[in-house]
Amino acid sequence: MREPLEAKCVTISRAAGQVIFPADFQLISAMNPCPCGHHNNPYRECVCTPEQIRRYRAKISGPLLERIDLWVPVPMLGQELLLQDDQRANEYRSATLLEQVKACRELQYTRQHSLNNVLASKALQTSLTQDTACKKLLLDAITKYQLSSRAYNRLLKVARTIADLEQTQTIGENHLLEALSFRQFP
Numbered sequence: 432m433r434e435p436l437e438a439k440c441v442t443i444s445r446a447a448g449q450v451i452f453p454a455d456f457q458l459i460s461a462m463n464p465c466p467c468g469h470h471n472n473p474y475r476e477c478v479c480t481p482e483q484i485r486r487y488r489a490k491i492s493g494p495l496l497e498r499i500d501l502w503v504p505v506p507m508l509g510q511e512l513l514l515q516d517d518q519r520a521n522e523y524r525s526a527t528l529l530e531q532v533k534a535c536r537e538l539q540y541t542r543q544h545s546l547n548n549v550l551a552s553k554a555l556q557t558s559l560t561q562d563t564a565c566k567k568l569l570l571d572a573i574t575k576y577q578l579s580s581r582a583y584n585r586l587l588k589v590a591r592t593i594a595d596l597e598q599t600q601t602i603g604e605n606h607l608l609e610a611l612s613f614r615q616f617p
Contacts, residue, residue: 432458436498458499462491472507497582500548500589501613535595547591552580555587558594560601568607576614586610 435441435454443450464470465484469477479487496502539546543554559565573583590602590610599606 433494433498460499461505464504473509474507497579498585500585502615503613531596534598535592538595538598539592547588547595550588550591552584552587555584555591558591558600558602559587560603562604565602565604565607568604572607572611576611582614586614589613 435456436458439453439455441452441454443452465477465479466487467478469475470479470484471477536546543550559569572578572586576582578586586607587602587610590606593606593609594600594602597606
C-alpha cells in the first residue's frame with residue numbers, strides 16, 4: 432500500500448519481466464475504535480481491555496499511518512439526530528461546500544498550476560507566514576508528535592489547503608492548529 436501511495440504506480444515483477452501500472456488514487460479508509468466497536472460509545476459499553484485496544488490499533492503500521500493526511504473520528508449519531516429530517520439544510524450546506532472547494536481548487540491552479548497534494552516542500556515553505564508564534568507552533572509540533580519529514584510536509588499541505596479554503600495567501604497559526612487536529616490518531 433505504501434509504495435502505490437508514494438510512487439503513484441504498481442509494479443508487478445515476474446520471472447518473465449516487469450509491468451508498471453498507473454495507480455494515482457485517493458485512499459479513504461475506516462476502522463472501529465476497538466475490537467468490539469464501542470470504545471467511547473455513549474449508548475453501549477465497550478468490553479475491550481486497554482491492552483486489546485492497544486494491540487488492535489497497533490495493527491496499522493506507523494509508515495502507513497504517516498501517509499494518511501486526515502484522521503477524523505466519526506462519533507455515533509444520537510437517535511435524535513437520526514430522526515431529524517433536515518434534507519433542505521443538508522442540500523444547502525453541500526452546495527455551499529461545493530462552491531468553496533471549486534474556489535479553493537481554482538486558487539491552487541492559479542497559484543501553482545497544480546493541487547496542493549503534489550507540491551514539493553520548498554513550495555510549501557514559501558507560503559508559511561513569517562509569524563514567530565506560527566514557527567514556534569510548527570517546531571513544537573515536530574518535537575511533540577515526532578513528525579518525520581514526510582509527516583511534516585503532509586501537515587503543511589493540509590494547512591495550505593485549509594488556508595486556501597479561506598482564500599488566505601499565507602498559512603497562519605490557526606491553519607496549522609486545524610491541520611494538527613486532523614493528525615490525532617487515538
